[in-house]
Amino acid sequence: MQVLSVRQPLAWAIARGHAAVENRGWATSHRGVLAIHASMRVDLESVASPLVRAAHWDPDDPVAAIGGIVAVVRLSGVCAAAVSGQECDCGAWARPAAYHWQLAAPQPLPRPVAEPGGPGLWELSPALADEVTRMLATAAVPPQPDQGPDATRQALSA
Numbered sequence: 001m002q003v004l005s006v007r008q009p010l011a012w013a014i015a016r017g018h019a020a021v022e023n024r025g026w027a028t029s030h031r032g033v034l035a036i037h038a039s040m041r042v043d044l045e046s047v048a049s050p051l052v053r054a055a056h057w058d059p060d061d062p063v064a065a066i067g068g069i070v071a072v073v074r075l076s077g078v079c080a081a082a083v084s085g086q087e088c089d090c091g092a093w094a095r096p097a098a099y100h101w102q103l104a105a106p107q108p109l110p111r112p113v114a115e116p117g118g119p120g121l122w123e124l125s126p127a128l129a130d131e132v133t134r135m136l137a138t139a140a141v142p143p144q145p146d147q148g149p150d151a152t153r154q155a156l157s158a
């Protein structure tokens with residue numbers, strides 16, 4: 001499982017689905033599962049940003065912790081338009097002159113998995129990757145009623 005370290009409060013904003021973009025000075029060819037690690041260092045400037053305040057930043061939220069994996073997302077693409085000064089549709093969280101890592105389907109962890117982190121994109125140890133996967137399975141949302149009577153019957157008889 002690949003991991004990206006992000007400073008708070010942006011790790012929180014990604015985990016809670018407010019920010020669907022992570023701004024980086026570099027691109028990656030990695031696509032798919034990406035764990036979000038909250039670094040030890042907090043970005044104090046971003047705490048005061050209108051975007052973070054409008055998202056109702058909550059420092060008591062478990063995914064607002066530092067020094068641990070707080071969420072798993074899907075990296076669906078990297079937009080390079082802003083690097084060459086072009087416009088794009090990446091939204092309010094996207095910054096000029098940065099690669100926009102497009103993050104989909106955020107799954108916040110019920111509690112952070114402690115890990116000191118590392119620079120760039122790095123590989124989570126198999127033991128911690130198992131722990132993250134187990135947590136997500138436990139926290140999975142049960143089937144919704146709108147999935148039809150067959151899904152409900154299957155859920156009841158399972």
Ligand SMILES: [Zn+2]
Pocket residue numbers: 079080081082088089090094100
């Ligand atoms: Zn973009």
